[in-house]
Amino acid sequence: MLVRLTDVKTPTPDVVAALTGAPLTVLIIIVVASLTTVIVRFLISRTVRGLIATEAKGLRLAPEKFGVAPNPRRKQRLETLRTVLVSTTTALIGSVAVLMILTTLGVNVAPLIASAGVVGIAVAFGAQALVKDVITGGFMLIEDQYGVGDRVELGTGGGILASGVVEEVGLRVTLIRDDDGRRWYVRNGEILRVANLTQGWAYAVVELRVARTTDLTLVRTTLxxxxxxxxxxxxxxxxxxxxxxxxxxxxxxxxxxxxxWRVRVSADHDLSIASELRHRIAVAFAERGIELAP
Known part of the structure; x- marks a missing residue:
């Protein structure tokens, strides 16, 4: 059976428009969003790797200048930042792409955007303290101000919030165990200053009171x-x-x-070294006849 060319129906303009209109636009949006996501991920990863390599190289070349060895926890924080940035940008690009696709398909997205804006404003007003805590906690983690096991002193503009050993670091609160065994829950948004006694080095401090007639040269030589x-x-x-x-x-x-008498020691050893020094000082002073004042 022969089929004549005149019997073959050509696509109508409506069919061509339907295939090359909205579907083609949706496909282009998906492709562009995917390429943008890949490029952004690559740029973020490359930047973070560069920061890690630069810091490690600088610490290797000038350890005496920096005073501390390369901190592996810093690398972990940068990797965490990379993951958060990649997830955030992916979600943002995906959300924009979905809105563009809905608009292309004829869906009115204005009510959705307006509703999201109203909800966002309500949440922002009702959770200002929570948002502040989370943002501050995020920067603390990124900057590696302290970590689990560090001995810190957390303060506000008017005094000290808590001091002790960090047991847990979260986005909203930091858990501190003080020297009396009490556990403090400190909101990150309330922390305005941090004194970390574990990073780098510290001073072992011994305070002495000797009699006025004591030979200070002998005291200093003994110490x-x-x-x-x-x-x-x-x-x-x-x-x-x-x-x-x-x-x-x-x-x-x-x-x-x-x-x-102040001696520079490795971080987190200041108390133990100071205690040992006091013991040795008491023995040496007794042997050399150095009199301590009351």
Whole structure:
């Protein structure tokens, strides 16, 4: 059976318009959104990898200048930031693409946008404190201000909120265990300043009060010998700094001289080193006849 060319029906203009109109536009939107997502992910990942490499290279080249070794937790924070940024941008691009597709298909999205705006304003007014806590917590995690196990002092403009060891860091609250065993729940939005006693180095501080007639040169020599002795021991070799300790005269009266001996040590060892120094100082002073003031 032969079919004549005149019997073959050509697509009508309506069919061509239907196939090349909205469906083609929807396809283009999907393709563009997908390519944009891939490009944004690549740029974010490349930027984060560059930050990690730059920081590690700088710390390797000048460890004495920075005073601390490369922090692996910093890399983890940057990786977390990368994940959050990728997820956020993907959701944003996807939302815009969905709205454009709905508009292309003839759906009126104006009521949806208006409703979302009203809901957003209501939520923003009702959850200002929550939003503030979450945003502040996010920046704390990104900047690596402190982490689990760090000894910190958290404060506001008017005083100290809590001090102790960090047990948990969340987007809304930080959990602190103080030296009395109490657990503090501190809202991140209330934290205005952070003193971290664990990062880098700290001072082991010993305060002394000796009699006014005491030979201060002998006192300083004794303290220096005890510090050097600790530094040369295997137990403290990696803890006590090679830098010269500081001897500060705080007060001089008719009866006594108050002084402070400060030794730079590795972070989170200041209390233990100070305690050991006090023990050795008490023994050495007794042996050398150095009299402590009441």
């Amino acid at each position: 220096s010998e005890l510090t050097t002795q600790m530094r040369n021991e295997d137990l403290y070799a990696d803890v006590v700094s090679h830098l010269e300790p500081e001897c500060l005269i705080q007060e001089v009266t008719a009866d006594l001289v108050a002084l402070t």
